[in-house]
Amino acid sequence: MSVYADTSFLVSLYTLDANSTTAAAYMRRVQDALLVTPLCELELTNAIELRLFRREITVAQAKAALTAFESDMQSGGLTAAPLPAAVYQKARQLSRKHTAGIGARSLDILHVAAALALQAGIFYTFDRRQRDLAKAEGLSTPVRLP
Numbered sequence: 839m840s841v842y843a844d845t846s847f848l849v850s851l852y853t854l855d856a857n858s859t860t861a862a863a864y865m866r867r868v869q870d871a872l873l874v875t876p877l878c879e880l881e882l883t884n885a886i887e888l889r890l891f892r893r894e895i896t897v898a899q900a901k902a903a904l905t906a907f908e909s910d911m912q913s914g915g916l917t918a919a920p921l922p923a924a925v926y927q928k929a930r931q932l933s934r935k936h937t938a939g940i941g942a943r944s945l946d947i948l949h950v951a952a953a954l955a956l957q958a959g960i961f962y963t964f965d966r967r968q969r970d971l972a973k974a975e976g977l978s979t980p981v982r983l984p
C-alpha cells in the first residue's frame with residue numbers, strides 16, 4: 839500500500855528535530871512506495887531554507903539534507919508522483935466538508951487531497967489537524983503524535 843508523506847514528516851526525516859527518530863523508524867516500515875509530489879518537494883525545500891534563515895541549522899546541514907533528499911528521489915527510495923489536476927477539485931470538496939470543524943489550512947488540505955487522488959492508503963504526518971483530516975477521509979495515519 840502506498841504511503842504519502844507530508845512536509846512535516848519529510849522535514850523530520852531530512853533534518854534533525856524532535857520527530858526525526860520517529861520519522862526514521864516509520865520510514866523503515868515503508869514496503870511499497872513513499873509518494874512525493876512537487877508540492878512536497880517545494881515545501882521541503884522551503885522548510886529547510888527557513889530553518890537556515892532562522893539559524894536552526896547550518897549551511898552544511900541544509901545542503902546535506904537537500905542532497906540526501908535528491909539522492910533518495912534518484913535512487914527510488916522516494917517515488918515522484920505528479921499532482922493530478924483533480925487534486926484541486928478534491929481539495930475544495932475537503933475544505934467545504936472539514937475546515938470549519940477541523941481548522942485545516944489550504945496546504946494541509948492539498949496534501950490530503952493529493953494522497954487521496956494518488957490512492958495512497960497511508961498518510962504520514964506530524965501535524966495534528968492534517969492527521970485528523972486524513973483520518974476523516976479514511977486514510978490510515980499510524981504515526982503517533984507527541
